[in-house]
Amino acid sequence: MNAALEQLGRDVRVVRRRLAGYSAPPLIARRPSRASTSAATEPSLLRTTARELVVERVVVETPSAVTLVLRREDGAPFDFMPGQFFTVLLQHGGEVLRRNYSASNAPFERELHLTIRNKQDGKVSPLLCAMRGGERVRLLGPFGSFVAGPAASGKPRRLVLVAGGVGITPLASIARTALACEPDAEVALVYGSRSAAEIVFRAELDALAVAHPGRFTVVHVLEQASPAVPSEIGRLDGVTTLRALELCALTRHPDTRFFVCGPDGMRDEVLAALAARGVDPAAIAMERFTVGPRPQVATSSSAIAASVAPGARPIAIRVNGRVHRTTALPGATVLEAGLAAGAPMPFSCAVGGCGACKVKLIEGRVEVDEPNCLSDRERAAGYVLACVGRPCGPCTVEVPEEAGGE
Amino acid sequence: MFGDRTQKKLTSMLPLRVRNQMDGLYEALQVLMEVRDPRVLASLAPSGVRGLVLQRGKQGVPTQTRAHHSAHFDWSYPADNPEMRALYTRAKTGQWNSDVALAWGTSVDPYDPATPLLPDGFLDFDALARLGIRLDAKERQRLVHSVASWMLSQFLHGEQGALFAAAQVTEAVQFFDGKLYGATQVMDEGRHVEVFHRYLDTKLEKLYQVNDNLFVIIDALMADARWDMKFLGMQIMVEGLALGAFGTLYKQTKEPLLKNLLKYVIQDEARHVHYGVLALRDHMKQLTDSEKREREDWAFEVALLMRNRFLAYEVYEEWFEGVLPRDKWREFVTNTPGMHQFRQTMFSRLVPNLREIGLITPRLLPRYEKVGLLKYMAGLSADRLDGDGLIAELDHAA
Ligand SMILES: Cc1cc2nc3c(=O)[nH]c(=O)nc-3n(C[C@H](O)[C@H](O)[C@H](O)COP(=O)(O)OP(=O)(O)OC[C@H]3O[C@@H](n4cnc5c(N)ncnc54)[C@H](O)[C@@H]3O)c2cc1C
Ligand code: FES
Ligand SMILES: [Fe+2]
Ligand SMILES: [Fe+2]
Numbered sequence: 001m002n003a004a005l006e007q008l009g010r011d012v013r014v015v016r017r018r019l020a021g022y023s024a025p026p027l028i029a030r031r032p033s034r035a036s037t038s039a040a041t042e043p044s045l046l047r048t049t050a051r052e053l054v055v056e057r058v059v060v061e062t063p064s065a066v067t068l069v070l071r072r073e074d075g076a077p078f079d080f081m082p083g084q085f086f087t088v089l090l091q092h093g094g095e096v097l098r099r100n101y102s103a104s105n106a107p108f109e110r111e112l113h114l115t116i117r118n119k120q121d122g123k124v125s126p127l128l129c130a131m132r133g134g135e136r137v138r139l140l141g142p143f144g145s146f147v148a149g150p151a152a153s154g155k156p157r158r159l160v161l162v163a164g165g166v167g168i169t170p171l172a173s174i175a176r177t178a179l180a181c182e183p184d185a186e187v188a189l190v191y192g193s194r195s196a197a198e199i200v201f202r203a204e205l206d207a208l209a210v211a212h213p214g215r216f217t218v219v220h221v222l223e224q225a226s227p228a229v230p231s232e233i234g235r236l237d238g239v240t241t242l243r244a245l246e247l248c249a250l251t252r253h254p255d256t257r258f259f260v261c262g263p264d265g266m267r268d269e270v271l272a273a274l275a276a277r278g279v280d281p282a283a284i285a286m287e288r289f290t291v292g293p294r295p296q297v298a299t300s301s302s303a304i305a306a307s308v309a310p311g312a313r314p315i316a317i318r319v320n321g322r323v324h325r326t327t328a329l330p331g332a333t334v335l336e337a338g339l340a341a342g343a344p345m346p347f348s349c350a351v352g353g354c355g356a357c358k359v360k361l362i363e364g365r366v367e368v369d370e371p372n373c374l375s376d377r378e379r380a381a382g383y384v385l386a387c388v389g390r391p392c393g394p395c396t397v398e399v400p401e402e403a404g405g406e
Numbered sequence: 407m408f409g410d411r412t413q414k415k416l417t418s419m420l421p422l423r424v425r426n427q428m429d430g431l432y433e434a435l436q437v438l439m440e441v442r443d444p445r446v447l448a449s450l451a452p453s454g455v456r457g458l459v460l461q462r463g464k465q466g467v468p469t470q471t472r473a474h475h476s477a478h479f480d481w482s483y484p485a486d487n488p489e490m491r492a493l494y495t496r497a498k499t500g501q502w503n504s505d506v507a508l509a510w511g512t513s514v515d516p517y518d519p520a521t522p523l524l525p526d527g528f529l530d531f532d533a534l535a536r537l538g539i540r541l542d543a544k545e546r547q548r549l550v551h552s553v554a555s556w557m558l559s560q561f562l563h564g565e566q567g568a569l570f571a572a573a574q575v576t577e578a579v580q581f582f583d584g585k586l587y588g589a590t591q592v593m594d595e596g597r598h599v600e601v602f603h604r605y606l607d608t609k610l611e612k613l614y615q616v617n618d619n620l621f622v623i624i625d626a627l628m629a630d631a632r633w634d635m636k637f638l639g640m641q642i643m644v645e646g647l648a649l650g651a652f653g654t655l656y657k658q659t660k661e662p663l664l665k666n667l668l669k670y671v672i673q674d675e676a677r678h679v680h681y682g683v684l685a686l687r688d689h690m691k692q693l694t695d696s697e698k699r700e701r702e703d704w705a706f707e708v709a710l711l712m713r714n715r716f717l718a719y720e721v722y723e724e725w726f727e728g729v730l731p732r733d734k735w736r737e738f739v740t741n742t743p744g745m746h747q748f749r750q751t752m753f754s755r756l757v758p759n760l761r762e763i764g765l766i767t768p769r770l771l772p773r774y775e776k777v778g779l780l781k782y783m784a785g786l787s788a789d790r791l792d793g794d795g796l797i798a799e800l801d802h803a804a
Contacts, residue, residue, distance in 0.1 A: 003470070010467070011460045018431065021424035023727060024464035026720035028613045073545060079611050110724075156467070181466040340511070 010183045025108035025181060027079075053112070057133045061115060061200045065166060066129050067104065070112040070137065078103070078112045082173040083148060083259070083287070086114065086141030090124055099124045100354065102170035102261075102287070103142070104201075106177040115200060117166035144354075146287040148174050148257065156184030158253050160245070162270050164192045164236050164262020168200050170287055171261055179212045188217045188248035192236025192266065196226035219244040236266050241273040251277065261287040288354070313391040317343045318362075318398040328391050334359065334366060335386035345386060345399060352388035359386045364395025426732040430719070434458030434618075437711060443703040449635075450626055450707060457622035463563075464615045474631035477577035489684050490583035497590035497677055502670055504601050512663040514609035516551040517544075521661045523554040523610075528658070528744030537734050539726065549725065553744075555606060556721045557655070559614035562602040564648055567624035568678075569595035571640035578633035579685065587681060594674040601667050609663065614720045619711055626708075634689055638701060638765075641682025643708050646759050649675045650752035656797075658744075669797060679759060686763045698764075705765045706773060709756065713749060713777070757782035 014024070051072075059067040072078065080086070085102040105113035118129040131137070148159060157178060161171040168191060178185040193199045199220065209216050220231035221240045234240040245251045258279060260270050267286060274284060313328045317338045326341035328334065335357055338345045347357035352372035361384050368374070369388035386397070438454050441447040456462045462469050485491065516523055531546055541549060572595050576588030606613050616624075627639040652675065656668040690698060722735040739745050757779055760766050766774060774780045 007470075010465045011462075014461050014465060015459070018427045018461075019424075021421065021427050023427070023723045024461055024466075024615060026614060026723040028615055072548075073542075183465060184467055 006184060013183060027108055052136050052138050055131055055133055055135050055137060056111065058131060062198050064198065065115060065117045065200050067113050067115040068128065068131060068137065070114065070139075071110070078107060078110075078142075080107050080112075080142035081147040082107060082177040083146040083170045084142035084144040085146075085170065086112070086139045087143065088114070088124070088128065089138040089140065090127060092123065092127070097124050098140075098352070100143075100289075102144075102173065104169040104172045106173060106180055108177075108181075115166065115169045115172075144287070146170055146259070146261070146285055148178065148259065148285075155255055156186065157182060158250050158256040159185070159187045160190070160248060160250050160256055160258045161187065162190045162236075162241065162258065162260045162262070164266040164270075165194075165198075166200065167262035167266075167287070167289060169261075171259055172201055172204070174259060175208065175216065179208060179216055186215050186250055188219070188250045190219050190221065190236075190241065190244040190248065192221040192240070192262065193223070195222060195224040196229045199229065202229070217248055217250075219247050236262065236270070238269040238273045238276070241270050242276065245273070245277065251279075256283065258284040259286075260284065261289070264288070309392070311393075314394045315364075315391055316396040317341075317345065317359075318396070319343055319345065320399075320401075331390060333387060334384070334389045334391060334395075334397060337391075338386065347387050352385050355385070357386040358383050359389075359397040359399050360384075362396040362398055365392040366390065366395055366397070367392055422731065423728055426727060429732040430618075431459065437619075440710070441703075441707050443700060445700050446703045446707055449630060449704070450622070453622045453626035453629060456625055457618045461618060461621075462625070463618065463621035471625055471628040473574060473628055475574055475578045475633055475636065476631075478580055478633075480582050484582050487581045487583040487684070490581055490587050490681065493677060493681055493684070494583060494587040494590060497587060497594070500673060500677070501590070501593065502597075504597050504604075504670075507670055508601065508667055509663060510604070510608075514661060514663055516554070516610060516661075517547045522550070523659055523661050523664065524550050524744060525658045525660075528742070529553065530738075530742045533738055533742065537730060537738060539730060549721075551610065552612070552721050552724060553718060555610045555612035556614045556718050557651070558602060558606055558610065559612075559720075560617050560620055560716075561648060561651065562599065562606060562613075563616040563620060564624075564644055565595055565598040565602055567620075567627070568640055568645060568648075569599055571624075571627055571636055571644075572678075574628075575633060575636050575640065578636065580633075581685070584681070584685060591678055591681070594678070598671055598674065601671065605664065605667060617716070617720065619716065623708055623711060634686060634701070635704070637682055637685055638705060638763075639708065641678055642686065642759055642763065643705065643712065643756065645675055645678045645682065646756040647712055647752045649679055650755035651748060653755070654748050654751040672797060673794070679755075683759055683762055690764045699769075702765050702767060702770050705760055706770060709753070709760075709779065710777060713753065713779070716745075716749075718745070753779055754782045 017024075053070040053072065056069045056071045059069060061067055080103050083102070085100045087098050087100050090097045090099070101114040101116060103112055104115040105111060114128075116125050116128045119125045128137075148157065159174065159178060161175060163171045171189065175187045175189060178187055189205070191199070191205075196202075199222075205218050209218060220229050221236045221244055222229065222231040222233060223235055225231065225233045232240050232244050250256050258274060260267055260274075262270070267288075271284065271286070275281070310330055313330075315326055315328050315334065315337055317324045317326070317334075324338065324341050324343035326337050326343070328337035335345055335347055345357065345359075352369055355373050355378075358374070358378065361382050366384045366389040368384050368390075372385055372388055374383060374385060384397070434454065437458065438447065438451055441450060515521070529546075529550060531541060534541065569592065572588060572591040576585050576592060579585060579588060603613075623639060623644060627636050627644075630636060630639070649672065652668050652672050656665060656672060659665050659668070690701070693701070717736055717739045719732070719735070722730070722732065722739075726735060757766070757774070771780065
């Protein structure tokens with residue numbers, strides 16, 4: 001009976017939507033699936049060739065954040081999964097800088113929204129924030145596995161999203177898509193900002209709550225209280241998170257999945273709070289925006305020469321106790337050689353920006369393109385990035401336990 | 407009901423996007439009004455409403471459909487149909503492992519001119535330009551990528567329908583040898599779902615919603631209690647058309663992984679259609695005249711639904727909604743050379759099978775003639791054609 005009522009509700013919504021002149025989204029938002037687990041071993045050309053896009057307009061979101069609205073020349077939608085990010089390539093002086101930005105809109109919207117916080121002392125974000133309509137940006141992507149998978153066998157999805165600051169971007173995409181495409185999905189958002197003025201997407205979030213009554217709740221957490229925005233007061237930490245989660249009934253539902261994105265410190269506190277509430281760690285997904293300290297050394301030309309010198313390079317790759325042996329061609333990366341040989345190596349951005357492809361160098365020499373996201377500690381411990389690391393001779397690498405693909 | 411003219415006048419006052427939705431709803435109404443046999447209308451109308459009006463396949467949640475057939479058990483395990491037994495044996499040895507048979511490591515670049523998904527001239531860009539839409543070379547490639555992804559998405563959704571229909575038919579069919587054979591078809595369809603989805607997901611990276619008309623047909627088959635209607639719908643109509651469509655694409659595509667994938671799928675499908683013909687040929691002879699007439703009309707309506715309505719509206723919505731009126735797109739797709747040829751081959755496979763089962767009777771001839779389907783009567787039906795023969799024929803034609 002209940003199911004029949006829900007079906008009726010959906011039918012009525014479809015007819016109302018059509019009479020108002022709106023079609024159903026033509027494309028299905030792709031989700032991680034059987035096939036995408038093997039997709040990790042099949043890098044796609046669509047993703048690894050950069051495309052140039054025109055900035056259609058720039059939306060000022062807050063005093064320190066803007067949204068670049070990008071369009072494909074053909075007007076077709078961008079094919080990303082909500083939660084994924086793109087890598088912006090920016091020519092700066094003599095080098096190409098790469099930074100990742102999450103899509104903040106829904107994939108069926110025919111536009112790509114990248115929402116960028118201006119880090120005053122940063123290299124790339126101030127330049128992007130100063131962009132004007134009509135300028136061009138080069139992009140790679142989409143990448144990343146911070147995506148909301150399907151619910152168990154057809155059950156409506158229940159999502160609790162926890163965002164700190166500009167960490168709202170992938171979560172906004174997930175929320176917009178789930179609410180628009182899945183009539184039964186329920187979403188709660190806990191969102192920490194410095195002040196009411198710094199809340200990115202404040203108006204849109206309010207509009208979403210109005211458009212989807214009972215399906216979308218927002219709890220703001222503000223460091224500076226504001227009469228205009230009802231909120232929990234304080235930094236988004238363990239205590240405020242627990243209080244905010246208390247206000248979201250979804251938190252208590254056994255099917256709920258949690259998505260957390262924000263600065264490193266906040267993430268750790270939120271995770272602790274979720275653990276304290278007894279949330280299964282398997283139900284939690286996280287995204288890192290920070291890529292660690294960035295050494296300013298560029299790859300030296302002699303290193304490049306060594307990595308492309310002629311001669312085959314036998315490589316052994318240890319994953320989950322198995323050894324895959326293959327040979328890399330001059331100039332090929334460890335990741336390319338490994339994937340071609342069928343080794344289940346994890347990766348995400350493929351441009352040295354996320355650390356997902358980190359492997360330990362056991363033996364031999366690997367030239368890693370600089371700059372990249374490895375921390376000094378990781379470097380000292382002998383880690384290299386497979387996606388931008390080229391073997392200079394025979395070598396052996398090991399995929400760390402926790403990262404091994406299945 | 408409104409005449410065409412009144413409808414146009416009424417809707418021309420509305421904004422384009424509302425007008426487009428009206429065009430869609432009006433089109434749905436027309437489909438149902440064209441049906442002459444009231445029994446056929448009664449069996450197709452609920453599915454028509456669910457698919458064309460309520461768009462149940464596009465609601466963003468899994469769709470529940472209710473099945474009404476009964477499972478036929480036979481505890482004596484008769485050897486009751488040698489031809490089906492032979493087909494079962496052939497199907498057992500014809501199984502293939504999709505992980506090994508296909509080179510999934512192939513990188514597919516939809517924009518590489520050396521390995522185009524669809525041939526040059528598949529879409530008539532001049533005709534599109536006459537409608538005021540001028541695409542540059544890049545945009546053209548992307549549109550072709552969309553159209554190819556759309557077609558393969560519809561194949562995939564059809565395969566999901568085939569998977570469940572094959573399972574239902576295996577329960578319902580009266581021949582025990584047919585049940586054994588049916589089990590292999592269930593496996594085949596599962597594999598087809600797997601390979602089409604994998605290709606779309608990892609190579610073309612695009613997946614379209616199920617087309618409303620395809621949904622109507624699948625929904626009608628699932629809901630119909632009569633096993634022979636399920637058979638007719640799935641094994642003959644959907645599979646028959648799919649076989650034609652796969653054949654066209656196999657002939658036209660230069661992308662090696664897709665070509666190879668289709669080659670394997672075609673070999674399976676040839677068995678499936680053959681089975682449908684075997685099961686239905688004798689069955690049709692036992693029906694009363696009135697029962698038979700209903701099936702003749704039903705087959706005709708479904709053929710029409712598939713012929714006229716396979717119009718890539720989802721691609722239109724993705725690309726041109728708000729730029730081009732929906733009826734202009736319909737005109738374009740109907741006449742564009744590639745889609746035109748698709749329809750040709752699809753029906754050149756389907757019509758001979760319908761004839762072979764005895765569903766194209768003198769009574770129906772004028773109607774087939776009128777919609778231009780009669781010219782396909784002369785082809786070979788599936789029971790005279792096996793998978794290898796089909797591939798050889800296609801390779802020869804290419
Ligand atoms: C997956 C992912 C998704 C992301 N999505 C978004 C998004 O949607 N929106 C968004 O705004 N950002 C996002 N980011 C962050 C973004 O990629 C950039 O890191 C950010 O914009 C800063 O880049 P920048 O070039 O301006 O700053 P950088 O020049 O990279 O500097 C960043 C900060 O680090 C400090 N710093 C620089 N070098 C060093 C060093 N050697 N040692 C110590 N400190 C140093 C700088 O002073 C500055 O404060 C995302 C990041 C990732 C990994
Ligand atoms: S894949 Fe992201 S750093 Fe290598
Ligand atoms: Fe099939
Ligand atoms: Fe089939």
